[in-house]
Each structure stands twice: as structure tokens, then as C-alpha cells.
Amino acid sequence: MTHAKRFHQYGIGLIGFLLVLTAFGILGTVALKALPAYVEYFSIQATVNRIAHDPMLQNDSQIRTAFDRQMQVDSIRDVTGRDLDIGSGSVSVRYQKKLALTDSMTLLIDFDAASKP
Numbered sequence: 001m002t003h004a005k006r007f008h009q010y011g012i013g014l015i016g017f018l019l020v021l022t023a024f025g026i027l028g029t030v031a032l033k034a035l036p037a038y039v040e041y042f043s044i045q046a047t048v049n050r051i052a053h054d055p056m057l058q059n060d061s062q063i064r065t066a067f068d069r070q071m072q073v074d075s076i077r078d079v080t081g082r083d084l085d086i087g088s089g090s091v092s093v094r095y096q097k098k099l100a101l102t103d104s105m106t107l108l109i110d111f112d113a114a115s116k117p
Contacts, residue, residue, distance in 0.1 A: 029101070030101065030107065033099050033101060033107070034099060034107065034109065037097045037099060037109055037111075040075075040076060040077070040078060041111045041113065043074045043075075043076055044076055044078075044079055044093065044111075044113045045113040047067060047070045047071070047074060047076070048067075048084075048091050048092065048093060048113050048114065048115050049115050049116055050070070051063055051066050051067055051070070051091055051115075052089070052090060052091040052115030053115070054066065060086045063081075063084065063086055063091060064081030064082065064084060064086075065081065066081075067080075067081040067084060067091075068080060068081040078095055078097060079093050079095055083095065089117075090114065090115050090117075091114070091115045092112070092113065092114035092115065093112075093113050093114075094110070094111070094112045094113075095110075095111050096108060096109065096110050096111070097109045097111065
């Protein structure tokens with residue numbers, strides 16, 4: 001008398017694999033579309049920090065002009081020197097970026113870049 005051994009299947013089936021692959025595809029597409037916006041944000045953040053701590057810049061117009069010059073170097077397109085909020089020793093900027101994901105879906109990201117003390 002031979003006993004048939006039962007083998008338990010472990011892992012993911014074909015339909016489960018396709019669902020996981022679809023989810024990763026959607027997340028990857030969103031990440032690739034949002035990546036340039038975040039790269040620009042980090043560039044803006046670095047520029048705002050550098051300008052806020054520059055002792056040569058004395059007034060608001062010099063700070064805005066310096067930001068506009070640096071904007072051309074770093075290829076910043078979403079923010080200009082007019083958008084800066086200049087306070088007592090601090091420089092900040094708030095802006096929104098809209099990214100088209102599909103024809104009927106957009107992703108709205110709020111950015112807030114402020115100088116660090």
C-alpha cells in the first residue's frame with residue numbers, strides 16, 4: 001500500500017503575481033513622474049539656505065536678484081525671486097506642483113522650502 005504524499009503549494013499564483021506587478025507598475029509610474037519635482041524642490045531648498053546665510057546680501061531686492069541668478073544656474077522653473085517670503089533673517093517659499101498622471105488624473109504636491117537657522 002503506497003501513500004500518496006500531498007505537496008503543499010507555497011508562493012503566489014499567476015493572478016496574484018499580475019496584481020502585484022500592476023500595483024508596482026502604478027507606483028513606479030507615479031514615482032518617476034514625481035521625481036523631477038522633488039529634485040527641483042531640493043535644489044530650491046539648497047538655494048534658499050545659501051541665500052539666507054549670505055552676509056553680502058543686505059536687503060530684499062538683493063536676495064531676490066541672487067535667487068533669480070541662481071535659478072538660471074540650477075534650472076529652477078517653478079519659483080522666482082518674487083515668490084520668496086523674506087522675514088527677519090529667514091527666507092522661505094511655498095508653492096504647488098501639478099503633475100498629470102493620466103488624461104483624467106493629476107497629482108498635486110505642496111512644497112515648502114525654508115531656510116534653516
